[in-house]
Structure formats: structure tokens, C-alpha cells
Amino acid sequence: MSISVYINGMGAFLPNEPVDNTQIENVLGLINGKPSRAKKMVLRNNAIKTRYYAINPANGSMTHTNVELTVEAINALVKNSGFDLNQLDCLACGTSGPDQMIPNHALMVHGALGNKPCEVIATSGVCCSGVAAFKYAYMNVSLGFARNAVVTGSEQVSSILRGQYFQPEIDAQIARLDDKPIVGFERDFLRWMLSDAAGAALIENKPNENSISLRVDWVDYISFANELETCMYEACIKLEDGTVQSWRHVNNIKDAFEEGYFDLSQDVKLLGENIIRMGQRGLKNVKEKYNLDSDKIDWFLPHISSGYFKKDLGLQMEEIGIFIPQERWFTNLEYKGNTGAASIWIMLEELFNSGRLEKGQKIFCIIPESARFSYAYMHLTVV
DSSP, X not given: OOOOOEEEEEEEEOOSSOEETTTHHHHHOOXXXXXXXXXXXXXXXXXXXXXXXXXXXXXXXXXXXHHHHHHHHHHHHHHHHOOOGGGOOEEEEEESOOSOSSSOHHHHHHHHHOOOOOEEEEEOSSTTHHHHHHHHHHHHHHTTSOSEEEEEEEEOOGGGTSGGGGHHHHHHHXXXXXXXXXXXXXXXXHHTTBOOEEEEEEEESSOOSSSOOEEEEEEEEEEOTTTSOOOEESSEEEOTTSOEEEGGGSSSHHHHHHTTTTSOEEOHHHHHHHHHHHHXXXXXXXXXXXXXXXXXXXXXXXXXSOGGGHHHHHHHHHHTTOOOOXXXXXXXXXXXXXXXXXXXXXXXXXXXXXXXOOTTOEEEEEEEETTTTEEEEEEEXXX
């Protein structure tokens, strides 16, 4: 027999001061001393006006690690909720960019928090990894294995978007006597799309007594990796036949940097053709599975990587009988940026602590991930 599970507190952390579109290259730095030719087009389409970087703009050094961002979000959660971390049963952390490959990110967060021993799990992926961590924790509490859990989604991506990170690749092109050494659009594109943040949620087996909680009605997660090739990737390169080749195939690490293996890359054509189309299939699946009624949804929180997709998302939803008026949509992409695994928690935290939620309201969240086309969905009720 399952137990009802509630989100009882939330926290978020966005590092340093917001960076507007005119200042991005001042913070991230130029590649090969030249402004990006793609920047204006990408920013015009993605509709992001400000974002946050864990970078000191004065010297380009990192101000926060991924672990530090995550700990700050958890500390904000504790401050907002009054929860005692020494009572924590389970810590679940999702991210696409841990500070190290081993130990896993969640273990490093636990070590930095210094709270008492507890169960710890890390989930990998990109945007859906924060929801994968949430689903693990939700099942843990729902089945009675844990009384509570803290879930996080975090990204510290700016460290690999800095101009100097691409210099080995540029230098190798110059050594080959390339006339116009550049970083390809599939990598330059993401420099104007992504930013840093962390969000945290407290889930428990009882709702708050004197303030709102979000009852978790259901969480779903589906992958279409069996049908589509890789779209977003790092630590590998994409070959002409659509497969990827890991950096482990390279004879030495110097070659891997020079050939762009460690650059975060996006197959933009594949993204545009499929991210909404496949999302419609996933959405149709959960609509039928849970008898989803869009007339009863009071708040719709879509994680969209770019404002470019907003109109198409609405149209594709209408095609399968899900119509949600724009006044019920809630997103902070414009002023908090696309923060990957943290994005849905950054949105939920702002709404949860805004004073705008009322008892009985229904919240529906969708989280697409382009890496290999996976989609996560959450349905919550304000109690």
C-alpha cells in the first residue's frame, strides 16, 4: 500500500548577479578573440534576457562548484522550511555536469552538508535527471522506506562554456593552417542557451500543518532513445552515420581536447525536427494513462529550453486535446535562463514561495530532454 507524498518546502540558488545579453561574452570570454557570429540569432530566438553564471566577471574564475551550488539551494530550503537535515532519510541529486566522475555528485553534496548518515543516490542525464532523482525519492517515501527526502537538480555548465575552454581546438586548427579557425555552430549554439543554478525540494509523508504543500499525484518518465539518434552530447563526437564515439577511443587526452570531444554539443537540426514532435507522443501517452483533463490544470509549468519552441508546444498540445490558456502557463526562462536539471525546480520554487498558490489547484509540469529524447511529467495538487 502506497503512502501519499508531499512537497513541503523548496529552495533555489542562482549565483552572482544576473547577466544580460550584452554582457555574456564579457563573462564567458571570446573564442579566439572574436565575437560570436551566432550569438544574436540564438538570443533572438531563445527569448532569454538574463541568466546567472558561477563566474567572477572580473577575472573569469569560477565562484561556485556544482556541489556548492547544490548545498546553497539546500540551505535555502532549510531556511524556508525549518527542516532539520539531521533528520534526513534520503538525499537524491540529479545533474548533467558533476564536478568529478567519481565519487558521484550526491555523495559529494552529502559530504559538504555534513549531516548524519542517510541514503544517497545520484541520477545522471540532462534536464530529466532532476526529475529522475525526484521519482526515486518519491517512490522511497511512498513505499514507506523513508519518511522524507531532499531532492535537487543542479547545473554548473558555465565552466565549459568559457572562451579559453575552446582554445586547444582553435590552436589545433591554426596548426593545420585552417584559414578561418572556428568552433562549430553545434557547440557555439549552447553558449547562449545554458546557465547555472540549483533547486531543492523537501518531500515528506505528511503535509505541512500551517502552510501549503504539494501532493504528488503522479510522476512519469519516458525515453525514445530506441527511435532517434543522439542529439546533445559531451565527452564524445558524433560520426556521419549518427553514432557517437567516446573520448576513450582517442590515443591521448591532448587529441581529445583538440578534436572537441569535451565540448558540449547539440545537433540543432535533429532538435528542431523532433523535440516537440516526440514530446507530443509522450504527452498523449500520459493523457491516456492518467486521464489528464487540461480544463482542471490551474498552473502549467513547461521546461522549454528556448522561447522558440513555446508556440509549437501549444499547438502540438491542442492537436491531442490538451488546451491550456497562456495565462495558466508559468515559466521564468526569460529572467532565470535555461538551467537544465535545475530548471523545473527553479520554476516550482518561485511559484511555491510566491503566495499565489491556493488549496485545490492542480499543477502540471513537463520536462523534455534532448540528449536522446526523453520526457518527464509531474502532476501535483496544492493542499
